[in-house]
Amino acid sequence: MKNQEVAQILFEIGEFLELQEIPFKPQAYQQAAIAIDNMEEDILDLYKKEGIKGLEKISGVGKSIAEKIEEFLKTGKVKYLKEIKKSSPIDLEELTKVEGLGVKRIKKLWKELGVRNLKDLEKALDDHKIAPLFGFGEKMEQNILESIQFLRQGRGRFLLREIIPEVERILEKFKKIKGVVNLSVAGSTRRRKETIGDVDFLIAIKDTTDKYLVEKIMNTFVSMDEVIKIVGKGETKSSIRTKNGLSMDLRLVSEGSFGAAIQYFTGSKDHNIALRRIAIKQGYKLNEYGLFRNERKIKGETEEEIYEKLGMNWIPPEMRENQGEIELAIQKKLPILVELKDIKGDFHCHTSWDGGEHSIKEIAERAISLGYEYIGIADHTQSLKIENGLDEKRILEQRKEIDLLNKSFIDKGIDFKILQGSEVDILKDGSLDINDKTLETLDYVSVSIHSNFKMGKREMTKRIIKALENPLVKILNHPTGMILGKRGEYEVDIQEVLKAAKKNNVALEMNSYRSDLGYQTAKLAKEMGIKLTIGSDAHNKKELADMQFGVYQARRGWLEKKDVLNALSLNDLGLR
Numbered sequence: 310m311k312n313q314e315v316a317q318i319l320f321e322i323g324e325f326l327e328l329q330e331i332p333f334k335p336q337a338y339q340q341a342a343i344a345i346d347n348m349e350e351d352i353l354d355l356y357k358k359e360g361i362k363g364l365e366k367i368s369g370v371g372k373s374i375a376e377k378i379e380e381f382l383k384t385g386k387v388k389y390l391k392e393i394k395k396s397s398p399i400d401l402e403e404l405t406k407v408e409g410l411g412v413k414r415i416k417k418l419w420k421e422l423g424v425r426n427l428k429d430l431e432k433a434l435d436d437h438k439i440a441p442l443f444g445f446g447e448k449m450e451q452n453i454l455e456s457i458q459f460l461r462q463g464r465g466r467f468l469l470r471e472i473i474p475e476v477e478r479i480l481e482k483f484k485k486i487k488g489v490v491n492l493s494v495a496g497s498t499r500r501r502k503e504t505i506g507d508v509d510f511l512i513a514i515k516d517t518t519d520k521y522l523v524e525k526i527m528n529t530f531v532s533m534d535e536v537i538k539i540v541g542k543g544e545t546k547s548s549i550r551t552k553n554g555l556s557m558d559l560r561l562v563s564e565g566s567f568g569a570a571i572q573y574f575t576g577s578k579d580h581n582i583a584l585r586r587i588a589i590k591q592g593y594k595l596n597e598y599g600l601f602r603n604e605r606k607i608k609g610e611t612e613e614e615i616y617e618k619l620g621m622n623w624i625p626p627e628m629r630e631n632q633g634e635i636e637l638a639i640q641k642k643l644p645i646l647v648e649l650k651d652i653k654g655d656f657h658c659h660t661s662w663d664g665g666e667h668s669i670k671e672i673a674e675r676a677i678s679l680g681y682e683y684i685g686i687a688d689h690t691q692s693l694k695i696e697n698g699l700d701e702k703r704i705l706e707q708r709k710e711i712d713l714l715n716k717s718f719i720d721k722g723i724d725f726k727i728l729q730g731s732e733v734d735i736l737k738d739g740s741l742d743i744n745d746k747t748l749e750t751l752d753y754v755s756v757s758i759h760s761n762f763k764m765g766k767r768e769m770t771k772r773i774i775k776a777l778e779n780p781l782v783k784i785l786n787h788p789t790g791m792i793l794g795k796r797g798e799y800e801v802d803i804q805e806v807l808k809a810a811k812k813n814n815v816a817l818e819m820n821s822y823r824s825d826l827g828y829q830t831a832k833l834a835k836e837m838g839i840k841l842t843i844g845s846d847a848h849n850k851k852e853l854a855d856m857q858f859g860v861y862q863a864r865r866g867w868l869e870k871k872d873v874l875n876a877l878s879l880n881d882l883g884l885r
């Protein structure tokens with residue numbers, strides 16, 4: 310059902326209008342939003358059946374609001390909302406990124422303290438002016454301060470997940486140009502780092518003095534749709550900035566230097582420095598043009614031959630952080646990293662039972678088309694009221710639906726199984742919000758912290774460990790609580806959590822959406838012999854494909870197939 314989303318958008322429009330002190334209109338939008346939120350019928354169905362006239366029958370919805378709903382149902386966007394956001398006296402886009410600040414609070418800050426943007430807000434915090442405001446208080450001021458610090462850290466960096474589709478589109482575009490013999494993204498994007506400062510592209514052509522081809526490539530780059538500013542345009546390098554503020558560099562090299570250049574520009578800087586030191590020791594010189602001995606170029610065309618000449622195996626880009634990978638490459642003992650095609654299932658997805666977008670059947674069908682052997686349904690549990698979390702009774706009801714679907718797969722000869730899991734809430738004292746008797750009926754139990762984030766480190770650590778000590782628990786989801794780009798970690802002694810996971814044989818999740826378990830912690834867990842599971846945390850069927858981003862982070866943590874729980878076949882999972 311799209312009803313909630315539509316209501317949300319209308320509500321937002323109302324709030325922006327309210328901020329701008331426009332009379333009557335805000336209430337109209339908000340009333341329409343409430344009516345749609347309370348509607349029994351699916352608004353999309355209504356629109357499909359009766360068109361815009363049908364929408365106008367909803368209480369509070371006139372022609373103008375109906376048009377906006379239509380636009381949203383068709384395109385997923387409402388232009389009007391974008392426009393009023395832009396014309397607002399306040400940088401709401403920026404301020405609403407601060408956790409805890411909704412339009413109402415922002416309006417108050419603006420009216421009483423003249424806060425228009427993040428900078429004003431920081432000033433008000435410095436002057437300690439927020440806490441005394443009605444409805445704010447010390448705790449709120451502290452929360453705002455923490456959130457701003459978090460935003461400041463991440464400022465200017467982009468999430469890998471958000472830029473990969475664009476990067477792939479651009480590579481496709483250049484692949485089609487005749488004369489391009491090799492191309493790749495380099496830098497942190499190639500290393501699949503979870504956040505990206507800028508994107509570095511590399512293209513090789515046969516002859517870099519071919520003025521016509523050089524011009525064509527550079528022109529294509531600076532005139533892409535997404536370009537808002539050309540920062541520089543030359544024959545070997547051009548730089549642009551895109552509409553959303555992302556910078557991109559394109560470097561052009563000759564075919565014979567591509568390997569050396571891609572090695573150099575992939576980095577990381579620390580990896581390169583260590584590698585160059587080894588080259589020097591062996592009497593070579595290594596730079597972005599090639600590997601040289603006495604000014605004579607020995608290698609340069611491929612990365613593989615450069616690593617080989619230096620006496621080591623080629624190192625996967627995700628590992629190039631100078632964390633011991635060079636030593637392993639010299640000993641020819643590099644791990645064989647897990648790949649997306651090794652993944653046999655997913656233990657973390659949500660269905661319409663807990664407010665997700667799609668039914669168990671729809672999710673399962675998508676999982677089958679992804680080539681999975683199984684899918685674990687991990688809907689939220691009762692403490693998460695806003696998510697319509699399941700209580701004991703609904704868990705047992707859900708089991709019936711899953712059993713029927715599994716039977717239908719058997720009848721059709723489809724080799725696939727739906728597992729009933731659950732994303733059980735860890736309560737404040739470390740107990741679980743579903744009784745053991747019901748948990749025993751599940752195929753597996755995964756647990757998460759979703760509330761009371763602000764407790765001391767010792768208390769939080771004890772809380773999580775207590776949950777892991779329940780013998781029914783198999784997986785700890787998003788162990789640090791972070792949502793990359795949105796929310797920081799809760800305070801927790803992750804070493805102690807690792808020890809408890811090891812002791813109780815609980816797998817730790819690498820969450821594709823949150824990227825909350827850093828690659829160093831994953832690597833440590835692997836070394837301790839703890840299993841990891843890569844979970845998409847999909848709330849609809851499309852997001853099941855986000856598994857790839859979890860796999861990238863797993864690779865950055867040096868994980869091999871055998872370290873990953875959901876790279877195991879159904880029979881090897883050891884379920885009943």
Ligand code: DGT
Nearest residue numbers: 496497504505506507573574575576577578581582
């Ligand atoms: P980013 O953009 O902050 O996400 O991170 P990177 O790794 O993409 O860094 P960037 O764009 O500054 O440079 C791309 C690569 O070029 C980098 O990973 C390694 C190489 N590189 C850049 N500057 C230096 C340097 O001063 N020394 C060495 N050895 N390599 C460098």
Ligand code: CA
Nearest residue numbers: 496497507508
């Ligand atoms: Ca970069």
Ligand code: CA
Nearest residue numbers: 507508509558
């Ligand atoms: Ca760069």
Ligand code: ZN
Nearest residue numbers: 657659732846
């Ligand atoms: Zn979840």
